[in-house]
Amino acid sequence: MIKAGIIGATGYAGAELVRLLLGHKEVEIKWYGSRSYVDQAYASVYQNMFQLVDEKCLDDNMEAMADQVDVIFTATPQGLCASLVNENILNKVKIIDLSADFRIKDVNVYEKWYGIEHKAPQYIEEAVYGLCEVNREKIKQARIIANPGCYPTCSFLSIYPCVKEGLIDPNTIIIDAKSGTSGAGRGAKVDNLFCEVNENIKAYGVAGHRHTPEIEEQLSYAAGEPVLINFTPHLVPMQRGILVTAYASLKKDVTYEEVKAVYDKYYDKEYFVRVLNKDVCPQTRWVEGSNFVDVNFKIDPRTKRIIMMGAMDNLVKGAAGQAVQNMNLLFGLDEKTGLQMAPLFP
Numbered sequence: 001m002i003k004a005g006i007i008g009a010t011g012y013a014g015a016e017l018v019r020l021l022l023g024h025k026e027v028e029i030k031w032y033g034s035r036s037y038v039d040q041a042y043a044s045v046y047q048n049m050f051q052l053v054d055e056k057c058l059d060d061n062m063e064a065m066a067d068q069v070d071v072i073f074t075a076t077p078q079g080l081c082a083s084l085v086n087e088n089i090l091n092k093v094k095i096i097d098l099s100a101d102f103r104i105k106d107v108n109v110y111e112k113w114y115g116i117e118h119k120a121p122q123y124i125e126e127a128v129y130g131l132c133e134v135n136r137e138k139i140k141q142a143r144i145i146a147n148p149g150c151y152p153t154c155s156f157l158s159i160y161p162c163v164k165e166g167l168i169d170p171n172t173i174i175i176d177a178k179s180g181t182s183g184a185g186r187g188a189k190v191d192n193l194f195c196e197v198n199e200n201i202k203a204y205g206v207a208g209h210r211h212t213p214e215i216e217e218q219l220s221y222a223a224g225e226p227v228l229i230n231f232t233p234h235l236v237p238m239q240r241g242i243l244v245t246a247y248a249s250l251k252k253d254v255t256y257e258e259v260k261a262v263y264d265k266y267y268d269k270e271y272f273v274r275v276l277n278k279d280v281c282p283q284t285r286w287v288e289g290s291n292f293v294d295v296n297f298k299i300d301p302r303t304k305r306i307i308m309m310g311a312m313d314n315l316v317k318g319a320a321g322q323a324v325q326n327m328n329l330l331f332g333l334d335e336k337t338g339l340q341m342a343p344l345f346p
């Protein structure tokens, strides 16, 4: 059995990790880490875990945790994982960080966009960006996994084949994305109150959202050249789900069949990326609660642009599910272990 500890088990991403790991036949959760609920029963914080989890919440002592577990998930605010990790810990356990601390290779870019000092820049280079569909082999050898951001996962996987095969001019990419409010976490914020969110849709972080450099960096690797994008997220009155609609100029005339062949080349063997049938648009409801990303595209011959679309559950493939997928790779398990649940509907 793999022994797991979660720092931030009481947040939304952490709670989703608990749900997924309870259903994983090779994992035992040994440490439910919290900041505000230390010594309180985990099931008193999340009543869905009544009679399923008997343990109490513990603190965020990563050193002590590292003596008791094989893998530590950090589902905590930006900066916390970097402030805790050290060589002694990394010699004992694998770290899967759901925050952005190790996603961006240039520490100056991280510090500029996140507005905080990076406390462990010495580990940025060795950390592996945990997008399994792209970095599978590197992930297997890693000590630290930088679990990708939710918007970056959905955006990148929707666009990746077109960039990788040079079908589009990557510097014309515009990404319009929408997220349910669980993406903002459980912490109380006025912007996320029911009256602010319900019956409303709003853009935020326009021309400045912190996921912009993460998406640009990954697209740059795929394109083999620096890529600049426009990225606009929107908050929508749903609990879960991310929908991405991305636009880019085609470099040449292409047919549906040619582009479909490109998507199939990258995703035919990828269980968690479903390329939908012609003219079917991804919808968040058809991936909810699952680790699937549904993608598709439509060519607009009038404007010579292509519209690339993706839908995903921000808490599953966008966070906890992807973290479990990474853990499976790290421990030599079938990548799908514990993640083969069908999407939830209605």
Ligand SMILES: NC(=O)C1=CN([C@@H]2O[C@H](COP(=O)(O)OP(=O)(O)OC[C@H]3O[C@@H](n4cnc5c(N)ncnc54)[C@H](OP(=O)(O)O)[C@@H]3O)[C@@H](O)[C@H]2O)C=CC1
Binding pocket: 007, 008, 009, 010, 011, 012, 013, 014, 033, 034, 035, 036, 037, 060, 074, 075, 076, 077, 078, 080, 098, 099, 100, 148, 149, 150, 182, 183, 184, 185, 186, 187, 314, 315, 318, 319
């Ligand atoms: N929500 C999402 O869809 C996604 C989130 N993520 C990332 O996952 C991480 C967690 O996000 P999310 O679950 O939404 O956030 P939440 O606000 O819901 O949860 C934050 C968690 O971190 C704990 N925490 C906060 N401050 C500290 C601290 N100083 N020391 C120890 N623990 C602390 C909280 O503990 P307590 O509650 O006990 O105070 C809580 O368990 C973030 O880095 C986020 O970017 C990534 C992809 C998607």
Ligand SMILES: CC(=O)N[C@@H](CCC(=O)OP(=O)(O)O)C(=O)O
Binding pocket: 098, 099, 100, 148, 149, 150, 151, 179, 180, 181, 182, 183, 184, 185, 211, 233, 235, 318
């Ligand atoms: C709706 C909402 O607020 N979403 C969050 C993104 C989700 C998240 O927690 O970010 P990571 O994926 O980088 O960890 C945001 O815009 O900051």
